Amino acid sequence: MTTSSVRRAAGVLATVAVLAACGHDPAEQPAAPPHGYVEGAEETAEAQSRLVVADASTGAAHVLDLITEQVTPVGTVEGVHAITGDGRFGYLTGRADGVRVIDSGAWMVDHGDHVHYYRAAVRETGTAPGQRLLAAHSDPAVSALSFPDGTTKLLDRAKLDRGSIAELGTIARSPHAGAAVPYRERVLASVADGVRVHDRQGKPVAKIAQPCPELSGAAVTRRGVVFGCADGALLVTEKDGTFAGEKIRYPRPVRKEERATKFAHRPGSTTLAAAAGADAVWSLDVRARTWSRVETGPVAALNAVGEDAPLLVLTRDGVLRAFDPATGAQRAQVPLLPAVNGPVAPAIQVDATRAYVNNPASGEIYEIDYNDHLRRARTLTVPGKASYVVETGR
Numbered sequence: 001m002t003t004s005s006v007r008r009a010a011g012v013l014a015t016v017a018v019l020a021a022c023g024h025d026p027a028e029q030p031a032a033p034p035h036g037y038v039e040g041a042e043e044t045a046e047a048q049s050r051l052v053v054a055d056a057s058t059g060a061a062h063v064l065d066l067i068t069e070q071v072t073p074v075g076t077v078e079g080v081h082a083i084t085g086d087g088r089f090g091y092l093t094g095r096a097d098g099v100r101v102i103d104s105g106a107w108m109v110d111h112g113d114h115v116h117y118y119r120a121a122v123r124e125t126g127t128a129p130g131q132r133l134l135a136a137h138s139d140p141a142v143s144a145l146s147f148p149d150g151t152t153k154l155l156d157r158a159k160l161d162r163g164s165i166a167e168l169g170t171i172a173r174s175p176h177a178g179a180a181v182p183y184r185e186r187v188l189a190s191v192a193d194g195v196r197v198h199d200r201q202g203k204p205v206a207k208i209a210q211p212c213p214e215l216s217g218a219a220v221t222r223r224g225v226v227f228g229c230a231d232g233a234l235l236v237t238e239k240d241g242t243f244a245g246e247k248i249r250y251p252r253p254v255r256k257e258e259r260a261t262k263f264a265h266r267p268g269s270t271t272l273a274a275a276a277g278a279d280a281v282w283s284l285d286v287r288a289r290t291w292s293r294v295e296t297g298p299v300a301a302l303n304a305v306g307e308d309a310p311l312l313v314l315t316r317d318g319v320l321r322a323f324d325p326a327t328g329a330q331r332a333q334v335p336l337l338p339a340v341n342g343p344v345a346p347a348i349q350v351d352a353t354r355a356y357v358n359n360p361a362s363g364e365i366y367e368i369d370y371n372d373h374l375r376r377a378r379t380l381t382v383p384g385k386a387s388y389v390v391e392t393g394r
Contacts, residue, residue, distance in 0.1 A: 038161075041120040048106040048119040049351055049393040051365065051380075052090030053358070054080045056344050056387035061092060063104050063122045064365070064382055066356075066393075071382050072122040074102050085390035086138040087267060089125070089160070091145065092388070098127035099145060101165065106393030109140070110268065117393070126165045129153055137220060139182035142168060142200050152180035152189060154202055169202030177261065179218040181225050184238040188225050190215045195227060195236055197243050208236055210245030219263035221270045223286045228260045228274070232291070233284060248289045260284065266350045267394045269306035271325060275299055283311050283325035294328040296321065300340040303348040303355065310370055312348050312355055316340045320357060320374055334374040336366060349391035358386040365389065 049066040052074075059076040079095025088107035092100040105120040128145055130153055135146045143155040150173035156166040171180055171189045178190030180198075186205070187198040193213050197206040217228035224237035232249035260274030260282045270286040276293050281302050283292045296302075298316040305312065310322035310331055318337035323330050337359055340346060344360040354377065355368040365386050367378040 038118055041118040044117045044119055047108060047117050047351065047393050049391060050104045050106040050122075051349070051356060052083065052085065052092075052102055052104050052390050052392060053365070053382045053386050054083055054092055054388040055384035056080060056360070058384055059094065060384050061090075061100075061102060062382050063090075063102065064380060065106075066367075066380075069380060073383075074122060075100070075124045080388065082133065083388035083390050084133060084136050085392055086136045086143060087394060088138075088392050089136070089143070090390050090392065091128070091133055091136045093131075093133050097129075097131055099130050099133045101125040101128055101160070103163070104392040108394060119393075123163065125160065125163055128155060128165050129167070134177060135179040135218065137179060137181040137218070141185075142182040142187060144171075144180040144182055144187060146179045148175060148177060150175045150178075152187075152202075154180075154187065154200065168200060171198055171202045177216040178227070181218055181220055183220065183225050183236075184243075186238075186243070188218075188236055188243070190218060190227055195234065195245065206243060208234070208243060208245040210234060210247055212245070212247075214259075216259075216261040217263050217274070219265055219272050220268075221265070221272070221286050222268055223270050226263065226272060226284070226286060228263065230256075230259060233260065235286060235289075246289075248284065248286070248291070251291055251293075264303040264348070266304065266306050266352070269304070271304045271306050271309070273302045273304035273311055273325075275302065281311060281313055281323075285325070292326055292328065294323050294325065296323065301346050301348045301357070303350045305350055305355070305370055312350065312368075312370060314340070314346060314348060314357060320368065322370060322374055332373040334368075334376065336376075344387045347389055349389060351391060351394045356380075356389065356391060358389040360385060360387045362386065 051064040054061045063072045077092045077094040077100045082093040090102040105122045109116040146152045152171040154168040159166045180189040195208040212229035212234040214230040219226045227234045235246045258277040263272045265272045272284040274282045276282045296313045300316045301314040311325040320336045322332040349356040363382045365380045369375045
């Protein structure tokens, strides 16, 4: 190589070096947020289950972290007499107008083929409008709070996640014990004899053709949304933007007092439980479209774990029992509480591995391994009384 060639090469390299120094280094570009990123939250590898707990005698509310057992106070709700949840938030009804909203700081986002689990700080969010909340259902865009006067308040979920309460719209119907459920970018709202489809601001856009007389109660499953009817259940599904209803009828004529009017289940599962009068429980297998009636004895609380898993029933003698939901055979039992006859009834919360039963007469909550003959795995405690409990993070 000649001297002039070397000089030209050196000049080119110098120019490239100068341009690289003056240009934008790709390594300095801000990284795109990873899939599932949520500002202000920590993503975790496993569910961050927590319990929102309220004391009926004092109104004190707490959040119990089921991993660390840390208890965080979150204010007082005077005259609290009911609690419900939507997977992240606890909604407490008290003596005053409005519904107190508590952010448990634990939630799950289900993408169908995979899920994301998150944890964040516990906080008191504020008060949402409405009286005597019946049900709360949410998706990433909308939280629907339903009341017995037939009104549903649609809240902006993104703003709720950031700590403020803002209404998107209202759905008004005649009084009934129904619900509105955000589902597949719409809101399915019960009416007295069926289900309407609304947009996320509350405007009606369609009605499900299949009727549901004397509608009461709703549950969200991986197979669709289930509503309780006088003649069975109505399963609403969606395909290519079109919503349709399918009736799952009772196996025989059912008296009014035996109808399933309120469902309990592990979130996302396709097996539901409901009271079938005072001394029995319905198990509804949504996947198989079948009902089973299980004779249990006097029922104080119930829940369904899921497919090929037990039906859990706390009878009024304080005994927790596990039943085969298909055959009705009792698999296990364990004495858990004194006789249940007080003004506040216990509840059974269920997640993927454990069940939680509160003792309303004390601050104790019992963690139950339902896969190990109802073994009591832990006794958890909160200050005061564990009158009302709802699980989040599932």
